[in-house]
Amino acid sequence: MRVKQNHYRTVWMDRQSVFMIDQNLLPFQFEIFESKTYKESCAAIRNMTVRGAGAIGAAAAFSMAQVILSAPEQNFWAYAEEGRKEIENTRPTAQNLFYAVDRVLGAARKSQVPKKAALEEAQSVADEDVRSCQAIGETGATLIKDNARIQTHCNAGWLAFVDYGTALSPIYAAAKAGKKVFVYVDETRPRSQGARLTAWELYHQDIPHAIVPDNAGAYLMSIGKVDLMIVGADRIAANGDTANKIGTLEKAIAAKEFGVPFYVAAPRSTFDLNCNDKDGIPIEQRDEEEVLYQIGLTQSGKIEKVLVASPGSKAVNPAFDVTPAKYITGIITEKGIVTPSRASIARLFGR
Numbered sequence: 001m002r003v004k005q006n007h008y009r010t011v012w013m014d015r016q017s018v019f020m021i022d023q024n025l026l027p028f029q030f031e032i033f034e035s036k037t038y039k040e041s042c043a044a045i046r047n048m049t050v051r052g053a054g055a056i057g058a059a060a061a062f063s064m065a066q067v068i069l070s071a072p073e074q075n076f077w078a079y080a081e082e083g084r085k086e087i088e089n090t091r092p093t094a095q096n097l098f099y100a101v102d103r104v105l106g107a108a109r110k111s112q113v114p115k116k117a118a119l120e121e122a123q124s125v126a127d128e129d130v131r132s133c134q135a136i137g138e139t140g141a142t143l144i145k146d147n148a149r150i151q152t153h154c155n156a157g158w159l160a161f162v163d164y165g166t167a168l169s170p171i172y173a174a175a176k177a178g179k180k181v182f183v184y185v186d187e188t189r190p191r192s193q194g195a196r197l198t199a200w201e202l203y204h205q206d207i208p209h210a211i212v213p214d215n216a217g218a219y220l221m222s223i224g225k226v227d228l229m230i231v232g233a234d235r236i237a238a239n240g241d242t243a244n245k246i247g248t249l250e251k252a253i254a255a256k257e258f259g260v261p262f263y264v265a266a267p268r269s270t271f272d273l274n275c276n277d278k279d280g281i282p283i284e285q286r287d288e289e290e291v292l293y294q295i296g297l298t299q300s301g302k303i304e305k306v307l308v309a310s311p312g313s314k315a316v317n318p319a320f321d322v323t324p325a326k327y328i329t330g331i332i333t334e335k336g337i338v339t340p341s342r343a344s345i346a347r348l349f350g351r
């Protein structure tokens with residue numbers, strides 16, 4: 001995507017360094033963070049400098065390549081396994097992270113020249129993410145009619161992947177094809193990925209949109225303002241149960257109640273066929289600070305963190321929820337739209 005006339009991917013690697021758009025500074029500042037070691041990359045994934053399923057996956061792939069590049073000759077594979085564990089411990093829900101680390105370490109292990117193989121495989125993970133998201137856009141755009149009003153939750157745009165995004169990719173493709181669209185952007189507390197990141201993306205792509213409070217979604221659906229809901233996914237179980245940003249589940253239930261088609265958009269790298277159903281999906285619990293404090297821009301132009309809750313109160317902060325397959329109309333993938341059932345998902349993987 002273009003930012004200030006330049007084309008950017010969300011995350012990329014050059015020599016030993018991983019570069020990422022610093023998403024903690026958006027939408028107020030656009031800066032690139034350089035991570036020189038895999039430990040720095042792990043910290044960047046954990047503190048959400050880079051976030052979103054596919055972007056986490058690519059960052060994890062490049063981190064795994066950094067591990068292999070820095071591995072000492074003695075104890076090479078023990079060091080690699082240690083690094084793998086550290087990367088896997090950063091964010092537990094995003095399946096793309098585990099998929100990517102597995103691929104890069106697997107390619108290195110199979111090769112006579114592990115460093116070269118790791119770098120090439122990490123680059124393939126990132127490039128495939130771009131191609132898949134572009135294909136998701138083309139397929140998903142067929143669901144969008146002219147003048148459609150679409151609701152989305154969190155940020156599953158290009159910032160959440162290497163490029164294009166998943167939930168927003170069909171919207172970009174539909175707009176490019178000349179369709180008029182309007183997007184209701186769920187604010188997505190506590191970290192406000194909708195208000196901060198999705199809105200920033202849509203604003204810069206000239207897509208008409210409005211940020212809505214998280215608790216307004218069901219009302220908008222109930223008065224017929226929403227034609228379609230499209231969200232991303234962080235992990236999809238073998239039966240179609242889908243983990244996504246906290247708050248997705250209640251939107252899916254409301255969508256069913258009010259007859260709004262509810263689509264999930266995700267590449268095959270987000271499916272976890274080893275996970276039978278929702279009970280097997282680990283849900284990340286994050287720091288209560290994210291609920292109690294907000295970071296924003298003061299009127300004098302400074303980025304500041306302020307307390308937005310009653311001093312002394314505690315908070316709980318589950319980062320994801322799981323929408324049972326029965327609430328999902330279809331899953332938009334790079335191989336077409338599949339129904340969220342065991343049989344269709346098995347077919348998607350040629351099983």
Ligand code: MRU
Nearest residue numbers: 051052053154156160232233245
């Ligand atoms: O915690 P995050 O911001 O990494 O959450 C992941 C997400 O961006 C969302 O859940 C998104 O809707 C699906 S992943 C693109």
